[in-house]
């Protein structure tokens with residue numbers, strides 16, 4: 319059983335050009351691999367930030383085939399690492415309503431897991447800034463965990479962070495590392511991003527790995543950056559600022575048991591549903 323893993327988070331300002339985004343992400347991933355990262359996580363919508371909000375999506379793939387899936391699989395294989403692909407739009411059973419899907423590829427290029435974003439961002443952030451993700455996306459319904467090298471991971475995406483019951487499910491399924499690739503807005507990120515990430519880590523005694531989009535996108539949307547890794551005690555192990563780049567952190571998985579032994583919050587629950 320592996321007791322530590324070197325993860326890398328990719329922070330980028332994705333545009334509305336898929337090829338440009340993949341080229342940019344590839345450079346960052348190669349640099350992270352050269353620094354010894356074994357497990358790399360891309361942010362939500364890394365391959366495409368749509369120009370238009372609430373309209374038909376411009377690049378949607380079919381499960382199992384498509385440019386972005388091929389790119390993720392071959393890169394994972396070439397660099398012999400795990401690659402978590404934030405989200406991409408993947409056809410669902412309903413026309414023009416793809417899932418926002420996170421694919422996880424492993425070292426031989428095969429698929430290890432996939433997760434469909436459950437909570438969709440239908441909110442008004444402030445005057446002139448509102449989102450209607452459900453108008454062009456179908457919500458997933460299943461929490462997803464997977465095991466890699468004896469470590470258990472739980473999947474989530476962005477707005478999911480506001481729904482603690484998803485993470486409580488992961489706690490009851492012994493998740494060691496919570497993944498939360500995001501495109502958190504600048505306006506909400508300033509107030510809520512770090513707070514939510516730390517809360518999810520502390521209340522569930524798990525690491526939280528959260529790469530975010532950053533900067534101003536083609537569609538004029540602004541995202542917050544500040545990709546970070548939090549340990550199960552709530553401490554920020556590594557944090558980026560607003561520039562594009564990579565964050566590399568070593569997760570010492572033994573730390574979870576060390577904390578649970580002295581501070582067994584997970585055994586003190588009373589109101590089980």
Ligand SMILES: O=C(O)CNC(=O)[C@H](CS)NC(=O)CCC(=O)C(=O)O
Pocket residue numbers: 362363366367368438439449450451475476477480501502503506507510
């Ligand atoms: O639409 C895309 O291209 C990429 N997807 C997103 O940006 C998604 C849905 S609009 N954003 C969020 O979930 C932000 C959540 C958030 O910021 C909060 O909870 O405060």
